[in-house]
Amino acid sequence: MMSRDSPAAGPAGVGRRELLAAAGVSVSGALAGCSGILAAEGNQINVAGSSTVFPVTEAIASAYTEENPTTNIALSKTGTGGGFGNFFCAGRTDINNASRGIAEAEEEQCGNNDVTPIEFPVATDALTVVVNPDADFVDCLTVEQLRQIWRADGADRWSDIDDSFPDAELELYGAATTSGTFDYFKEEIVGEETNHRGDYYATEQDRTIVQGVQGSESAMGYFGFAYYSENPDSVKAVAVDNGDGCVEPSLETAQRGEYTPLTRDLYIYVAKESLADPTVRDFVRYYMEQTTSDLIAEIGYVPLNEEKQAENIDKLESNIDEVTA
Amino acid sequence: MAAESTDATTDSAFGHISRRKDVAFRLLALAATLVGIVSLALLLTNVAVDAVGWLDWGFLTSPPHPFPDQAGFLPAIVGSLAIMLLIALITFPLGVGAAVYLEEYASDGPLTTFIQLNIANLAGVPSIVYGLLGLGLFVGMLDIGYGSVIAAAFTVGLLILPIVIISAQEAIRAVPDSQRQASYGMGATKWQTIRNVVLPRAMPGIMTGTILALGRAIGETAPLIMIAAPTTVFGVPTGLLSKVSAMPLQIYNWASYPQQAFQYGVVAAGVVTLLVILLTINSIAIVIRNRFERST
Numbered sequence: 236m237m238s239r240d241s242p243a244a245g246p247a248g249v250g251r252r253e254l255l256a257a258a259g260v261s262v263s264g265a266l267a268g269c270s271g272i273l274a275a276e277g278n279q280i281n282v283a284g285s286s287t288v289f290p291v292t293e294a295i296a297s298a299y300t301e302e303n304p305t306t307n308i309a310l311s312k313t314g315t316g317g318g319f320g321n322f323f324c325a326g327r328t329d330i331n332n333a334s335r336g337i338a339e340a341e342e343e344q345c346g347n348n349d350v351t352p353i354e355f356p357v358a359t360d361a362l363t364v365v366v367n368p369d370a371d372f373v374d375c376l377t378v379e380q381l382r383q384i385w386r387a388d389g390a391d392r393w394s395d396i397d398d399s400f401p402d403a404e405l406e407l408y409g410a411a412t413t414s415g416t417f418d419y420f421k422e423e424i425v426g427e428e429t430n431h432r433g434d435y436y437a438t439e440q441d442r443t444i445v446q447g448v449q450g451s452e453s454a455m456g457y458f459g460f461a462y463y464s465e466n467p468d469s470v471k472a473v474a475v476d477n478g479d480g481c482v483e484p485s486l487e488t489a490q491r492g493e494y495t496p497l498t499r500d501l502y503i504y505v506a507k508e509s510l511a512d513p514t515v516r517d518f519v520r521y522y523m524e525q526t527t528s529d530l531i532a533e534i535g536y537v538p539l540n541e542e543k544q545a546e547n548i549d550k551l552e553s554n555i556d557e558v559t560a
Numbered sequence: 561m562a563a564e565s566t567d568a569t570t571d572s573a574f575g576h577i578s579r580r581k582d583v584a585f586r587l588l589a590l591a592a593t594l595v596g597i598v599s600l601a602l603l604l605t606n607v608a609v610d611a612v613g614w615l616d617w618g619f620l621t622s623p624p625h626p627f628p629d630q631a632g633f634l635p636a637i638v639g640s641l642a643i644m645l646l647i648a649l650i651t652f653p654l655g656v657g658a659a660v661y662l663e664e665y666a667s668d669g670p671l672t673t674f675i676q677l678n679i680a681n682l683a684g685v686p687s688i689v690y691g692l693l694g695l696g697l698f699v700g701m702l703d704i705g706y707g708s709v710i711a712a713a714f715t716v717g718l719l720i721l722p723i724v725i726i727s728a729q730e731a732i733r734a735v736p737d738s739q740r741q742a743s744y745g746m747g748a749t750k751w752q753t754i755r756n757v758v759l760p761r762a763m764p765g766i767m768t769g770t771i772l773a774l775g776r777a778i779g780e781t782a783p784l785i786m787i788a789a790p791t792t793v794f795g796v797p798t799g800l801l802s803k804v805s806a807m808p809l810q811i812y813n814w815a816s817y818p819q820q821a822f823q824y825g826v827v828a829a830g831v832v833t834l835l836v837i838l839l840t841i842n843s844i845a846i847v848i849r850n851r852f853e854r855s856t
Binding site: 465 | 622625627632791797798804813816819823
């Protein structure tokens with residue numbers, strides 16, 4: 236009892252002092268290690284941007300990391316515009332995933348921060364319009380009909396676009412405004428002069444669009460082909476008629492250039508300044524090698540042909556020569 | 561006489577003595593207990609069943625991948641552990657220091673009451689607000705890198721600091737004053753008293769509070785999203801400025817993947833791993849705490 240209540244006395248006190256000393260040594264050791272680690276931040280590659288391109292970069296980064304375990308690649312899903320505006324052009328990331336080309340305003344922002352974007356197409360996507368699988372009345376829509384649905388002050392009911400469609404209210408799920416998919420869809424379907432409608436459910440999570448469209452017979456949504464190809468039973472893809480008859484979205488129609496106007500290139504943008512870093516250089520080289528592989532098709536996009544790949548590699552090497560010279 | 565009359569009044573206040581009500585209330589209380597336990601058990605079984613076949617060695621040692629059969633959890637596991645270690649190193653000395661000051665040194669003035677009130681309020685501030693603070697302070701003003709290990713640890717560390725302080729204060733308050741007086745009576749200084757009497761007696765309580773707070777920290781997602789922690793990281797963090805992902809972030813990301821196998825199998829495997837690691841950390845800490853309890 237006595238020794239329990241007077242902790243300073245006896246062997247217990249010595250034990251604690253030793254423990255404290257050991258803890259002190261280990262903490263200072265850890266701090267010393269940290270200061271060494273703080274200095275070496277070389278193997279970091281930062282990527283942000285499009286959720287459509289995300290799986291492509293994820294697959295390639297995963298394979299690259301298995302071969303180069305000391306490289307730390309960080310990948311964020313921010314949407315193309317969010318990636319350019321908040322990360323890439325602000326000098327925070329080395330690479331931006333993009334499901335559309337860079338905009339003028341973004342190029343300007345990059346220029347102001349001494350970031351030089353280099354564009355590399357990495358795959359081709361068939362942007363897919365989907366409806367509920369039970370919506371038997373619709374298999375194909377013309378570009379004009381899609382425009383009526385998605386423009387500002389557009390149709391409210393299915394019957395507004397075609398008399399044969401049921402008199403049911405349209406439930407719309409689409410990409411958020413930070414998304415390159417939104418920008419591309421707006422430009423190709425809605426057009427430059429008109430606005431994309433604002434009264435739709437906007438999300439950067441394609442999963443939400445699948446769930447929404449699956450849940451209602453009068454719903455409609457759009458996203459990259461990869462998301463459709465993984466959920467062919469949950470939602471139904473609508474063929475698009477651009478004046479030459481109805482064309483189903485698929486890797487083949489996208490590759491042959493028949494699925495217009497929703498066939499689009501997917502890109503990564505690399506900051507030229509970042510190519511001075513050997514880690515980034517090595518990773519981008521590896522990325523370019525992978526763009527013709529089956530991996531891309533497995534994800535649900537059309538891989539590059541070898542000609543385009545060679546163009547990319549030439550562009551990359553000449554830029555590398557410029558920054559390393 | 562007086563006792564008899566009070567008995568009579570309580571009797572009439574409670575009405576008739578009813579065995580049925582007694583049993584009914586007992587069953588009601590039991591049901592209330594079971595709702596929590598049964599739903600937890602159902603949830604755990606559900607997740608564990610979904611995780612079967614997905615939670616294997618490859619899952620624990622690989623980087624993430626868009627195909628479910630190749631997806632791995634390693635960077636998120638290491639990231640979470642690194643953040644956790646740093647949080648413990650930051651919050652323990654700060655929390656215990658603040659608690660010792662408030663309990664042993666501070667006088668009972670209005671200022672102390674004000675600080676006390678603020679700490680209590682801070683413990684209830686939603687985590688997303690701490691995320692905003694972290695974004696503004698650590699990522700913006702101090703510029704220690706968005707989504708870095710150190711920014712994540714400081715942000716989540718601030719979040720649990722009030723909890724650590726309050727539990728440490730309670731542990732210190734529970735040390736009987738007679739022991740302090742005895743120490744002073746032996747001629748010990750205040751520092752000697754705190755070091756030799758107060759802290760050793762309070763340590764098990766302080767440890768318990770810190771462990772519970774760390775358990776909350778490991779599951780935090782919102783503040784990490786606010787400081788722009790990357791959606792996915794492929795390598796393990798090599799330094800304090802490395803970008804870091806954490807287990808709950810990676811699980812949240814997987815939940816949005818197109819394949820059904822992700823939404824059920826891989827997410828479940830992630831959840832089971834998170835729970836197992838959380839319970840392991842807790843039990844290690846409890847063992848350490850018990851050892852402390854025995855040695856004092």
